[in-house]
Amino acid sequence: MFNFASRNAKMNQSTEEKIKQAALSVFIQKGSANCTSREIAREAGMNVALVNYYFRSKSKLFALIFESVMQDFLKSMVQVFSSELPIREKIKILIEREFEFLGKHPDIPNFVINELARNPEAIHGIIPVLQMVNESGVFDEARKLQEQGDMRQMDIVQITLLIMSNCQYPFMAQPLMKVIHGVSNETYKEHLISHKDHAVAMVLGYLFPNDQL
């Protein structure tokens, strides 16, 4: 009976994949240092030893998960900027995609930032993803547009900051905002949806001050 159900699950998803999925969920919810191997095993429905049998150690498993999260986290940004759209469209679509992605994975920015700040080993997982970003030519293109005088003159670091602030913070601060304003989960989600349009309008309006409404 129990064996049958277990076998069925095994058919749908390999043990290795079950562990990865459980680890992703637990790591993101609690952080690498604030969760236990046994918690991951329980979430995956198996013995602790199996986790180490497949991934050797908790830290190796984390490194694997973290790198794949970083991939997802920066992938859409790179994709948009590798396209051939005009710059204003790129930024608009970038913000919209970011809101879409964060709607599904609201905990990822906090997770990434915390691990980078608190777990020194996490930095290794970001390096391959960084190459992806650099090869996309995102930053070179922005510089070129500024030389043409089409875009407000400001450092690339700060442009990145401007866009990401208005995309990521609203999701990161969800627990804080909910308690400050006393709103429910559902109400806040509605705020997030309409906040996307404000973010697009405000960022574009500031980056291209010569544009007419």
Add this chain to the structure above:
Amino acid sequence: MFNFASRNAKMNQSTEEKIKQAALSVFIQKGSANCTSREIAREAGMNVALVNYYFRSKSKLFALIFESVMQDFLKSMVQVFSSELPIREKIKILIEREFEFLGKHPDIPNFVINELARNPEAIHGIIPVLQMVNESGVFDEARKLQEQGDMRQMDIVQITLLIMSNCQYPFMAQPLMKVIHGVSNETYKEHLISHKDHAVAMVLGYLFPNDQL
């Protein structure tokens, strides 16, 4: 010899205060769940048992620290909005104060948000501070200004979000931004300083679209 140094320190600062200060530092750096009582004791230069002798338990100590952090975190916001300045000045000063505060305590937003998300007990510590915010009449005033048509029509939640995003995120994302753009601590701090002006200009420009530059 050793006793002499120890006694001197004791003169400058009571044991209780030393523990509080060590706890603040360790809690903010690592989070409540990801640090040990012995770590706090070591940071304060004393035995573990003393921490519990003064504060009964780790969680009671945390509750105390967290509430005082929340006070600092929201105090300047409340102060500014309780003043009699015109609204544009209030927002400008609010953002500038926020940048000043976060320059000194860059880890606090992350700390607050993480604890609220991961440590259910932390919510209790926020309630007295919330009353402080509500009594200040911050939100009522904003609503009044909107009725007068002086300010862009948008929900208070989203105005809060707009301002806090552009203040807090640049500090929260410091570890991420540093590795993405490969800049040093010092370079990033300079970016933060000039980012303050962008934040003020952009937020004011968006909230008061009828204003002329």
Add this chain to the structure above:
DNA sequence: ACGTGTTTTAAACAACTGTTTAATATATGT
């Protein structure tokens, strides 16, 4: 049915966790 290699488990390991206890040191009033 048997043998072999792979998966999975229960049990154990030493190290570390928050907390408590009992003993020692220090301060203070007399």
Add this chain to the structure above:
DNA sequence: ACATATATTAAACAGTTGTTTAAAACACGT
């Protein structure tokens, strides 16, 4: 100087941690 209250310490507690070990269950070609 002595007694008493406070402050501080080392040691121990039971429970949990990441990891390892040895045994069991399983798959599968023969």
